[in-house]
Amino acid sequence: MPERDRFEALLSETxxxxxxxxxxxxxxxxxxxxxxLPDPASFPSRALLxxxxxVLLEQGREALQYGNYQGDPALRSLVADRLRWLDGVEVGPxxxxxxxxxxxxxxxxxxxxxxxxDTILVEAPTFLGAVRTFELFGPRVxxxxxxxxxxxxxxxxxxxxxxxxxxxxPKLLYTLxxxxxxAGVTLTLDRRRALVQLAExxxxxxxxxxxxGELRFEGRALPSLLKLDRSGLVIxxxxxxxxxxxxxxxxxxxxxxxxxxxxxxxxxxxxxxxxASHFAVAFARRGLLERHVxxxxxxxxxRRDAMLESLEAHCSEHATWTRPQGGFFIWVQLKPEIDPAxxxxxxxxxxxxxxxxxxxxxSGRGANQLRLAFSYLPEDQIRAxxxxxxxxxxxxxxxxxxxxxxx
Amino acid sequence: MPERDRFEALLSETxxxxxxxxxxxxxxxxxxxxxxLPDPASFPSRALLxxxxxVLLEQGREALQYGNYQGDPALRSLVADRLRWLDGVEVGPxxxxxxxxxxxxxxxxxxxxxxxxDTILVEAPTFLGAVRTFELFGPRVxxxxxxxxxxxxxxxxxxxxxxxxxxxxPKLLYTLxxxxxxAGVTLTLDRRRALVQLAExxxxxxxxxxxxGELRFEGRALPSLLKLDRSGLVIxxxxxxxxxxxxxxxxxxxxxxxxxxxxxxxxxxxxxxxxASHFAVAFARRGLLERHVxxxxxxxxxRRDAMLESLEAHCSEHATWTRPQGGFFIWVQLKPEIDPAxxxxxxxxxxxxxxxxxxxxxSGRGANQLRLAFSYLPEDQIRAxxxxxxxxxxxxxxxxxxxxxxx
Numbered sequence: 001m002p003e004r005d006r007f008e009a010l011l012s013e014t015x016x017x018x019x020x021x022x023x024x025x026x027x028x029x030x031x032x033x034x035x036x037l038p039d040p041a042s043f044p045s046r047a048l049l050x051x052x053x054x055v056l057l058e059q060g061r062e063a064l065q066y067g068n069y070q071g072d073p074a075l076r077s078l079v080a081d082r083l084r085w086l087d088g089v090e091v092g093p094x095x096x097x098x099x100x101x102x103x104x105x106x107x108x109x110x111x112x113x114x115x116x117x118d119t120i121l122v123e124a125p126t127f128l129g130a131v132r133t134f135e136l137f138g139p140r141v142x143x144x145x146x147x148x149x150x151x152x153x154x155x156x157x158x159x160x161x162x163x164x165x166x167x168x169x170p171k172l173l174y175t176l177x178x179x180x181x182x183a184g185v186t187l188t189l190d191r192r193r194a195l196v197q198l199a200e201x202x203x204x205x206x207x208x209x210x211x212x213g214e215l216r217f218e219g220r221a222l223p224s225l226l227k228l229d230r231s232g233l234v235i236x237x238x239x240x241x242x243x244x245x246x247x248x249x250x251x252x253x254x255x256x257x258x259x260x261x262x263x264x265x266x267x268x269x270x271x272x273x274x275x276a277s278h279f280a281v282a283f284a285r286r287g288l289l290e291r292h293v294x295x296x297x298x299x300x301x302x303r304r305d306a307m308l309e310s311l312e313a314h315c316s317e318h319a320t321w322t323r324p325q326g327g328f329f330i331w332v333q334l335k336p337e338i339d340p341a342x343x344x345x346x347x348x349x350x351x352x353x354x355x356x357x358x359x360x361x362x363s364g365r366g367a368n369q370l371r372l373a374f375s376y377l378p379e380d381q382i383r384a385x386x387x388x389x390x391x392x393x394x395x396x397x398x399x400x401x402x403x404x405x406x407x
Numbered sequence: 408m409p410e411r412d413r414f415e416a417l418l419s420e421t422x423x424x425x426x427x428x429x430x431x432x433x434x435x436x437x438x439x440x441x442x443x444l445p446d447p448a449s450f451p452s453r454a455l456l457x458x459x460x461x462v463l464l465e466q467g468r469e470a471l472q473y474g475n476y477q478g479d480p481a482l483r484s485l486v487a488d489r490l491r492w493l494d495g496v497e498v499g500p501x502x503x504x505x506x507x508x509x510x511x512x513x514x515x516x517x518x519x520x521x522x523x524x525d526t527i528l529v530e531a532p533t534f535l536g537a538v539r540t541f542e543l544f545g546p547r548v549x550x551x552x553x554x555x556x557x558x559x560x561x562x563x564x565x566x567x568x569x570x571x572x573x574x575x576x577p578k579l580l581y582t583l584x585x586x587x588x589x590a591g592v593t594l595t596l597d598r599r600r601a602l603v604q605l606a607e608x609x610x611x612x613x614x615x616x617x618x619x620g621e622l623r624f625e626g627r628a629l630p631s632l633l634k635l636d637r638s639g640l641v642i643x644x645x646x647x648x649x650x651x652x653x654x655x656x657x658x659x660x661x662x663x664x665x666x667x668x669x670x671x672x673x674x675x676x677x678x679x680x681x682x683a684s685h686f687a688v689a690f691a692r693r694g695l696l697e698r699h700v701x702x703x704x705x706x707x708x709x710r711r712d713a714m715l716e717s718l719e720a721h722c723s724e725h726a727t728w729t730r731p732q733g734g735f736f737i738w739v740q741l742k743p744e745i746d747p748a749x750x751x752x753x754x755x756x757x758x759x760x761x762x763x764x765x766x767x768x769x770s771g772r773g774a775n776q777l778r779l780a781f782s783y784l785p786e787d788q789i790r791a792x793x794x795x796x797x798x799x800x801x802x803x804x805x806x807x808x809x810x811x812x813x814x
Contacts (some may be wrong), residue, residue, distance in 0.1 A: 007666040010578060012522045037473060045467035052459040060452035064652030066444060093582060100507060104676035115419045126541070133675045137419070171417060207416060245471030247681035259414040268540045269511035273680050274654035 030351030031385030036181065036328040041378070042299050044283070044292050048245075051282035059278050067274035070264050071098020071252070075277040078284055079238075079252045087216065089227045089236075091254045097263055098272040102211055102251035103129065105237035107174070108206050108263045109253070110134045116173040119163060120138025121204070125331070125360035125369070127181040130174055130209065139171070142364045148322065150177060150187030153194045153380075160202045170204050177225060179212040179327025182360045182371035186325060189222050200231035209238045212327035214243055214293050218299035219325045232256045233364050240280055242328070243293050246357055248276040298327070306379035307372065307386060318397070321372075328375040334368040339396050340343040346392035352385050437758030438792030442736040444590065444783040449706050451690070451699050455652075458689035466685050474681035477671050478505025478659070482684040485691055486645075488658045493621065496634045496643075498661045504670055507680040509618055509658035512534065516614050516660070516672045517541045518577070525568060525578040528611070530558050531766035532738070532776070532800035534552050534588040546578070548769045555729065557584060558596030560601045567609045577611050584632060586619040586734025589767045589778035593732060615643045619734035621650055621700050624708035626732045632689035639663045647715055649686055649735070649782075650700050650809055655683040700714065707735070713786035714779065714793060721797025725804070726780075735782040741775040746803050748774075753799035759792050 037324055055063050070076070076093035083089045099105040116138030122131055124143035131141060137156050142159060156173075175195070177187035187195070199206045208225040226236040237253040242251070250272065255263065283289055307330060311321055314357060321332045332354075334340055344356060355373075357366025374382060447638035462470050483500035490496045506512040521527060523545035529538055538548060545604070552559050563580075572575055579631060582602070584594035591620045592744070606613045615632040633643040644660040651657070657679065662670065690696055714737060718728055739761075741747055749762060762780075764773025783790060 006671070008614070010520055010576075010610075011669060022614070036475075040468040040472055042709065043467050045463040045471065048471075049459055049463045049669050050469075052456055052463070056452040056456045060445040060450050060455075062654070064450040064452065064455075065447055066442075066648070066653040100676035100680070107675040113417055136673065136675065137739065167495040169417075203417075207413070217574055241473070244475040245682065247469070247471040247678075247685075249677060249680045249682070256414065259720055262414070263463070266543070268514040268543065269507035269676075270653075270656060273656045273687075276653075276680055279682070288483060322475040390787070404606055 008164055025385055029348065029353040030378060031388065032353050033385060034353045034355050035372070035376070036373045037376045039299055039303075042296060043245055044288065047288050047292070048279055048283060051286065051288075052281060054238065054282045054396060055275075055278045059282075061085050063275050063278040067275065069271040069275070070265065071096065071272050071404050072274055072277035072281065074249070074281045075250070078182045078253075078281055079254075083254065084276055085228075086221075087227050088099075088223050089224065091144070091226075091252075095254055095257055095260055097253050097255070097260055097267070098249040098277065099253060099267070100239070100243055100272055101246070102209060102237045102239040102247045103133070104267070104272075105251050105253040106130045106174075106207065106209065107133045107136075108266050109205075109237075110137050111266050112259065112262055113171045114139050114203060115171070119168050120172040120174065121156070121159065121170055122174045123176065123180065123363060124363070125182050125357065125364055125366060126174070126362070127176060127209070128362070131362050134172075134174070140158060142170070143353055143361065143363055145218045145359055146180065146183050146185060148189055148219070148251075149257070150180065150185050151175060151195065153191045153198070156195070157198055160198060160204070164202065170202070173199065173206045174209065175225070176197055177211045178210050179215070179324050180325070181212070182304050182329050182355065183331040184322040184324030185331075187221065192222060192225055194228045196225055196234065199229070199233050204233065206234045208234055211239045211242055213238070215297060215300055215328075216326035217297060217304060226254060235259070243296060244280060244283065244289065249273060250280055251278055277402065300326075300375060303382055304330070304379070306382045307374040307398035310383045310386035312358065314391055318390070319335050326372050330372045330374060332370045332372060334370070334393070336368070337398050338393055340370075343393055343396035346395040347389055350388040350392050352392060353382075354389075358371040372403070427522075427657070436755065436760040438795065439789065440650060440779045440781070440792060441760045441762050442783070443780045445653055446703075446706055446710075446782060448785070449703060450652055451695065453691060454695050454699070455686055456564065457579070458686060458693065458695075460566075461689045462682075462685045466689075466735065470682050472681065473719065474678045474684070476678040476731065477667075478503065479551065479681055479684035481688045482657070483767070485688055486661075489660065492608060492635075493628075494631050494634050496631065496661075498633075502661055502664055502667055504662070504674070505684065506644075506658040506666055506674070507656045507676070507679050508648055508653070508659060509616060509644045509646040509660075510540070511674070511679075512658050512660040513537045513581075513614065513616065514540045515673050516612075516642055517544050518673050519666065520578045521546050522578070526575050526684040526766050528563070528577055528580040529769065530582055530653055530763065531770070532589050532773055533581070533769070534616070535584060535767055535769070537725060540771050541579075541581070541672065550768065550770055552586065553590050553592060555592055557587065557592050557598055557605055558582060558600045560605070563602070564605055567605060577609070580591050580606060580611050580613045581616065582613065583616045585617050586622070586731050586736070587738050588619070588734070589762065591734055591736045592737040592738075593629065599629060601634060603636045605630055606636070606640050608803065611640065613641045615641055617643065618646045618649055620645070621709055622704055622735075623733035624711060625705060634662060635686070642666070642687035650692030650703060651687060651690065651696065656680060657683055657687055664789075665753050706734075709780060709786055710781040710784070710789055711737070713789045715779040717790045717793035721794050722800055725797070725800035727773070735780050737779045739777045739779060741777070741800070743775070744805050745775070745800055746805050747777075750794060750800055750803035753802045754796055757795040757799050757801060759795045760794075
């Protein structure tokens with residue numbers, strides 16, 4: 001019997017029903033705007049090398065040993081301290097779980113709360129990586145649309161009301177309220193307040209995913225959902241991936257202790273990396289992290305500006321787009337006269353790659369939308385790439401409808 | 408409503424049925440023989456500091472960036488190379504998954520293969536950490552006893568035959584064939600051959616967990632189950648935790664590609680630490696790992712010898728024990744005249760801690776057994792601790808039965 005068949009028959013139910021993931025690969029395009037990769041030139045390699053002596057020679061006995069399953073205590077304290085400084089939230093280290101990036105935080109929350117057939121709510125568009133993780137647990141996914149001010153709270157209320165009438169208790173609302181992935185939009189203060197009130201009224205746990213919040217280029221920071229919440233239903237997760245180094249795989253979540261104890265039980269990987277955790281703590285406790293975040297704000301603001309200016313110069317006939325106040329992404333809406341499939345071909349032929357809109361909807365909508373990441377390339381390459389994108393979109397305009405033809 | 412109740416009602420079915428884990432804590436005993444912790448004095452801190460320059464200054468753009476979900480390609484190649492050198496197994500890097508310690512490898516295999524109500528087979532005694540992970544997926548656990556030569560293959564065959572008669576297809580056989588945890592015993596070559604033949608005949612996937620195999624103090628290495636297997640049903644996992652540093656959280660598994668693709672799909676944590684992976688590769692590619700393993704063999708052999716000698720000197724009236732050829736553990740059987748509960752109290756009162764036998768059986772048996780780890784303490788402390796253990800066991804002897812009393 002061929003090996004594939006042997007294991008297919010033995011796989012768990014969930015896995016048999018899921019399609020295997022496609023593996024990324026192939027040649028790198030000249031202008032990769034597809035993924036939200038941090039800028040490699042900004043990685044604080046030299047500063048981390050300076051703290052390596054402390055981590056290895058002074059703390060080696062802890063950094064290289066088995067650690068706490070809930071995460072390194074010093075890193076949990078650091079996360080709690082930063083939540084207090086940055087967000088005014090009082091959360092103790094006992095309410096923090098250190099995870100292998102926020103990816104794992106999302107997975108643990110899904111595993112704890114979502115059973116096959118349960119209903120969960122997500123923004124549309126959203127970070128499809130999270131939705132793919134949720135789907136391992138077999139939920140029914142309901143999409144709540146966004147506009148320029150974040151999630152449409154009126155639609156959320158209507159949806160929750162309808163679900164309750166149908167006897168359905170949603171198990172989770174997943175939201176990226178700040179510099180949303182992929183749309184770049186930020187939920188307004190009024191909507192934040194309304195969202196936490198709805199969560200309480202309908203008893204729906206909220207997972208607030210905020211990997212970009214500290215990368216604000218302008219405007220005032222808004223309180224997190226965790227800060228506004230009074231019900232204990234908001235779980236907040238964040239990450240050091242965008243502010244220190246994604247390769248350290250350090251994320252975290254803050255949750256009520258009763259839930260947190262359960263999440264630790266599901267995190268059956270021996271605990272998140274003590275070695276990387278000690279580097280992060282040593283780096284931050286010397287004041288290097290806050291300095292590095294200030295640098296990153298300048299780096300990414302310049303890139304956002306370059307991309308917005310280039311879009312204005314080269315794409316305004318063909319598309320509209322969002323104007324994010326921070327984060328990594330701009331969301332583009334193609335005008336009806338642009339053929340999206342043709343646009344993608346023309347762009348790729350010019351070395352320009354982006355994330356097609358349908359990759360951001362659970363329902364596969366969004367054919368005439370796309371996501372551009374401005375995080376990865378320096379300004380000159382952003383300008384060159386967006387100029388090429390403009391050419392591609394021009395080449396993808398549909399033939400004008402002949403006069404007298406039926407509209 | 409108190410916060411606990413809010414979430415309890417919303418938890419997934421699996422989690423509602425599982426008891427929350429107890430958190431370790433409390434004061435450290437003077438002689439901690441409980442856990443299999445690597446020797447902190449042997450951590451290669453200075454050598455890792457020497458490679459930090461390479462990792463951060465030459466490879467920082469990869470070490471600090473998002474990595475491959477299947478694991479760093481250079482680390483996968485290293486694992487494949489070492490499988491070839493050490494075990495004569497030909498496995499390509501595409502058949503290797505890098506995990507957050509072998510804990511995560513075990514969890515992924517369980518998640519892929521085990522559904523609620525499925526039957527799995529484990530050794531008795533076994534590494535209960537693995538069984539606790541399996542239990543998240545709700546299996547029926549069947550225990551196969553060990554003797555001094557490893558798993559009782561005759562009992563395994565009888566059990567598989569009985570299960571087949573009952574129409575039951577076991578989903579997994581979990582085994583630690585070399586320097587078993589907790590028993591320290593090693594499966595003989597004949598039994599290894601018989602085991603893989605039974606696995607093929609009954610179509611049962613085998614998870615071969617081998618974290619200690621390289622720490623052999625004497626005798627010749629035996630071929631792994633993976634090496635002997637012809638059916639493609641053996642999944643082998645290992646770890647850098649005992650040979651480099653547990654804090655790096657680097658484990659791996661080797662599996663047929665069809666299964667491996669599915670396991671990658673379940674590993675929803677963004678991939679195992681690129682930062683730690685680059686350290687491990689840079690360390691090993693300079694020849695430092697093989698040198699370090701040779702050092703560790705000397706360190707742990709001296710500790711095993713110290714513990715065996717001390718047991719002989721202080722405990723031979725009260726107990727018998729295994730004589731491992733490698734690894735971290737000695738398994739002790741108390742004589743019938745020793746009261747196990749009393750022994751534990753007397754030992755703790757003298758600062759001596761060990762793992763009680765029932766912590767190593769899914770069925771809770773093993774009251775008059777215990778595990779001693781010789782890995783963590785230096786020889787002089789091992790000798791002092793085992794002398795105290797001898798006193799404790801002497802104090803825990805049951806009162807002699809009075810002459811003429813009913814037997």
